[in-house]
Amino acid sequence: MTENLDKEYLLSSRKRRIAAFLIDHFTITFLIVGIVFLLLGTDFMDENNFSNLITKMLPAMLVGFLLYFAKDSIKGISPGKWVMGIMVRDEKNPTEVPSIGRLFLRNLFLIIWPVEFIVLASSQEKKRLGDKTAKAIVVKNPNKPTKMPRILALVGIGIAFFTFTILFTGSAMKNSDAYKVAIIEIEQNEEILSEIGGIKDYGMMPTGSVNISNGYGEAQLEIKVLGNKKDLNVSVYLTKEPNGEWKLIELNK
Known part of the structure; x- marks a missing residue:
């Protein structure tokens, strides 16, 4: 069996495995964050009830x-492993x-990923605890796609996320x-309108932050105002009391 493994299925390097893990982590995190954002809706910043947010996110x-722990379920290949050209196989x-079930069990050990990295780095068999428990190995995929589609897929995931x-x-x-x-305050500011x-x-992407905790709110916004004579960046600081409205504290240009 060792001879067969040496000839046809070479063990993956540790670097490829770590790279595949990082790609999987990034991809699935992006998917989770995207779904959470869509469930929360674009008005989630004004939600005062934290339990409501948790209910929507859960x-x-x-x-x-579940997706994270089952990521290798399709032919032993996760998105990261597909990009890196490796796959999970039975050790025997x-x-x-x-x-x-064994693949799922294997990935459950990623909960203690720092320990798993240490074990993988020190194991002569290039195995982490999840591999040993599930009696699995990670090998190079002899039928991996060419490099260009894998690079394009990786770049596409990054662009889509950002x-x-x-x-x-x-x-x-x-x-x-x-x-x-x-915006109301800016449009009522005669000095800005004149200038x-x-x-x-207004600019497509305001920057800054909006924070609400126990009904108390604080917002620091940087808004680009597009004018007929020139454009202007306006900094606005607002606060709110529980059950109250937002109030302008400071406006700078």
């Missing part, structure tokens, strides 16, 4: 964890994929009550 988190028969995060965060910021009050020659529009 289903997505549970599904996410490298031509066979371990059962879904694009979604930026667009959703910007949309959520614009839907917050704090942003709406800030820019009237307001045409």
Whole structure:
């Protein structure tokens, strides 16, 4: 069996395994965060009841964890392993994929990932605790796709993550009550209107933060105001009391 493994299924390097783990972690985290954001909606910044947020987030988190631990269920190959050209196989028969139950058990050990990394780094067999418990090995995929599709897939995941995060965060910021009050204050500020020659529009992505805790709110926003004569970046600081409205504390340009 060792001779067969040496000839056809070479053990994966530790570097490839760690890279695959990081890609999987990033990809599944992106998926979980995306689902959570969609469930919360773009008005989640104005939610005062923390338990309501948890109730909305919990289903997505549970599904996410199930996906995380079952990530190798399709032919022993997770997204990260597909990109890195490796796969999970039965240690006694490298031509066979371990059962879904064994694959799931193997990934449960990732909960203690620092320990798993130490064990993998020190193991002569290139195994972590999950591998030993599930009696599995990680080998190079002899039928892996060419390098270009795998690189493009990795780049695509990264672009999708940052694009979604930026667009959703910007949309959520614009839907917050704090942003709406800030816009009203800007449009009533005669000094700003005179300087820019009237307001045409606002920048697509306001920056800053909106925080609400126990009904108390604090918002620090940087808003780009597009004017007829010139554009202007306006910094706005607002606060709110429980059951109260947002109030302008400071406005700088």
